[in-house]
Amino acid sequence: SVLAARSLEVYGPAESQQAVFGDVRPLLTSLLDGYNVCIMAYGQTGCGKSYTMLGPQSTGEPVPPWEPHSDLGVLPRAAGELFRLISENPSRSLKVDVSIVEVYNNDIFDLLAKDGRTAASGPKREALTAQEAKPEVCLLTREPVHSAAEFMALAAGRLQLRAELATSVHANSSRSHLIITATLTTAPARGSPGKWPRARRSASGGRAWPGALGAQRPAEQVHAKLQLVDLAGSECVGVSGVTGSALRETSFINRSLAALADVLGALAERRGHVPYRNSKLTHFLQDVLGGDVKLLVILCVSPCRKHVAETLRCLGFGARARQVQRGQARGGSPAPRKPR
Numbered sequence: 001s002v003l004a005a006r007s008l009e010v011y012g013p014a015e016s017q018q019a020v021f022g023d024v025r026p027l028l029t030s031l032l033d034g035y036n037v038c039i040m041a042y043g044q045t046g047c048g049k050s051y052t053m054l055g056p057q058s059t060g061e062p063v064p065p066w067e068p069h070s071d072l073g074v075l076p077r078a079a080g081e082l083f084r085l086i087s088e089n090p091s092r093s094l095k096v097d098v099s100i101v102e103v104y105n106n107d108i109f110d111l112l113a114k115d116g117r118t119a120a121s122g123p124k125r126e127a128l129t130a131q132e133a134k135p136e137v138c139l140l141t142r143e144p145v146h147s148a149a150e151f152m153a154l155a156a157g158r159l160q161l162r163a164e165l166a167t168s169v170h171a172n173s174s175r176s177h178l179i180i181t182a183t184l185t186t187a188p189a190r191g192s193p194g195k196w197p198r199a200r201r202s203a204s205g206g207r208a209w210p211g212a213l214g215a216q217r218p219a220e221q222v223h224a225k226l227q228l229v230d231l232a233g234s235e236c237v238g239v240s241g242v243t244g245s246a247l248r249e250t251s252f253i254n255r256s257l258a259a260l261a262d263v264l265g266a267l268a269e270r271r272g273h274v275p276y277r278n279s280k281l282t283h284f285l286q287d288v289l290g291g292d293v294k295l296l297v298i299l300c301v302s303p304c305r306k307h308v309a310e311t312l313r314c315l316g317f318g319a320r321a322r323q324v325q326r327g328q329a330r331g332g333s334p335a336p337r338k339p340r
């Protein structure tokens, strides 16, 4: 079941990143309480999704999040809040593992498994749910991090691998969906049998665990997952002026966003069949969207009149996401975990 935020906040162009994070912060407390949390940014290309989620793409020294004018995005602030909350209660011994995945042209790429190569040249991954994960099929790298600084250093290095392109709407347009997952685990229960006793090393030196997002490391208990999703921008081909392989990318992006809207629509209407498998993006998100999750959707829209059609489409997506209510999701989803 998706426990969707029913409240609606609207932020103007002059609003600070700190104010936006004010809406996100309570979800970190929920995460520590054992809820899965998914925060996704959706909207037209060039409208500020990556800025909101990650912060500006500047090379200068970032202003720390506690400064009121800091322009750091949701990711570094969430990482800081996560480790602050963990440090408040050390007796729980929560550990944090991070995975970073890019969905590009309907293929899944593990950004932590690469050695400095660009998107689409690295190893592909299969989207497997917790129920169907098989050790021989999928290895998704999960790196342990012990502080917000470690989390950010890992992310900053790997996000440079993300596929980008200059379009006539946006000079650094992301051509992929980015999904950063922080998995919180608790120490193994005494005497619990390990199905996969030893972690394998990935190409980047990180640990590679069988299965996708939902696959649990053997003897450890997954407490909750935080998923930060920076979706590729929805795009009107006539406006962005893309052709050739970029046009192909755009078509994959628009199709996967339509599939995501369909999944939210099916969840909202509590349909018997939720079409997770219509795209790799939705299949990959199935474990979280199909389970107990607190979902926050950030819609980024343009104030320009010429983009009004995209803006309305974006608001339509948000309206659909808001209709997803607390309750049992049926059909094709894994057994929901009880929130603790």
Ligand SMILES: Nc1ncnc2c1ncn2[C@@H]1O[C@H](COP(=O)(O)OP(=O)(O)OP(=O)(O)O)[C@@H](O)[C@H]1O
Residues within 6 Å of the ligand: 013, 043, 044, 045, 046, 047, 048, 049, 050, 051, 052, 056, 057, 170, 172, 173, 174, 175, 231, 232, 233, 234, 300
């Ligand atoms: N609130 C803001 N304040 C200042 N600059 C912003 C803000 N939002 C976005 N920008 C700037 O606008 C540009 C486009 O933003 P961004 O890259 O976040 O768009 P996007 O929606 O992720 O685009 P795409 O989907 O094409 O990747 C960037 O240069 C970014 O720094």
